[in-house]
Amino acid sequence: SQQGEEDPQALSIQEGENATMNCSYKTSINNLQWYRQNSGRGLVHLILIRSNEREKHSGRLRVTLDTSKKSSSLLITASRAADTASYFCATAGDFMRFGAGTRLTVKP
Amino acid sequence: DAGVIQSPRHEVTEMGQEVTLRCKPISGHNSLFWYRQTMMRGLELLIYFNNNVPIDDSGMPEDRFSAKMPNASFSTLKIQPSEPRDSAVYFCASRRATGAVNTEAFFGQGTRLTVV
Numbered sequence: 001s002q003q004g005e006e007d008p009q010a011l012s013i014q015e016g017e018n019a020t021m022n023c024s025y026k027t028s029i030n031n032l033q034w035y036r037q038n039s040g041r042g043l044v045h046l047i048l049i050r051s052n053e054r055e056k057h058s059g060r061l062r063v064t065l066d067t068s069k070k071s072s073s074l075l076i077t078a079s080r081a082a083d084t085a086s087y088f089c090a091t092a093g094d095f096m097r098f099g100a101g102t103r104l105t106v107k108p
Numbered sequence: 109d110a111g112v113i114q115s116p117r118h119e120v121t122e123m124g125q126e127v128t129l130r131c132k133p134i135s136g137h138n139s140l141f142w143y144r145q146t147m148m149r150g151l152e153l154l155i156y157f158n159n160n161v162p163i164d165d166s167g168m169p170e171d172r173f174s175a176k177m178p179n180a181s182f183s184t185l186k187i188q189p190s191e192p193r194d195s196a197v198y199f200c201a202s203r204r205a206t207g208a209v210n211t212e213a214f215f216g217q218g219t220r221l222t223v224v
Contacts, residue, residue, distance in 0.1 A: 099150070
């Protein structure tokens with residue numbers, strides 16, 4: 001299976017704090033992608049990190065990838081209430097399978 | 109581009125009826141996915157097409173479910189007959205896949221299906 005598994009299942013923080021979510025996977029990958037889903041909406045792509053990259057930044061997002069441990073982390077800095085959503089990782093082989101996601105709540 | 113377009117956005121139907129969900133992928137994308145999302149089971153991959161050909165349908169729950177992609181710009185997911193346990197949000201997603209490089213996927217807004 002190329003499914004990623006996110007951890008923790010739920011995370012609640014105050015606005016301004018940083019949020020860290022983790023993803024573990026089992027197979028070798030070409031790249032790993034993170035997505036966000038707002039309630040009742042489709043998933044939106046956030047960031048893609050290739051297997052030969054160790055860290056990538058996009059605005060307030062920072063993604064790391066450790067292929068030796070088959071894990072990735074997503075850090076959201078200076079969180080905002082609008083960051084409240086579910087976050088998913090996908091190990092982007094052919095079949096794009098997702099884990100259960102991390103439900104992030106940012107309290108104003 | 110208008111993005112991935114799904115129709116209808118909401119569907120309420122009676123048990124036993126046939127339901128057809130529709131998806132128009134982004135122009136130029138050659139891979140298409142159908143997903144089902146419920147609170148209990150999360151986001152499940154139902155079927156994956158590449159260049160209009162079904163590659164993996166192992167996620168299709170039963171023979172009651174069928175999916176087609178007659179051309180690069182249209183796909184359908186049909187449930188016949190529908191049952192209450194089919195109630196879920198169904199998402200379609202597309203992406204451009206070139207060889208070993210897979211790009212980001214774009215999701216439609218989903219179809220919320222309620223079977224009563």
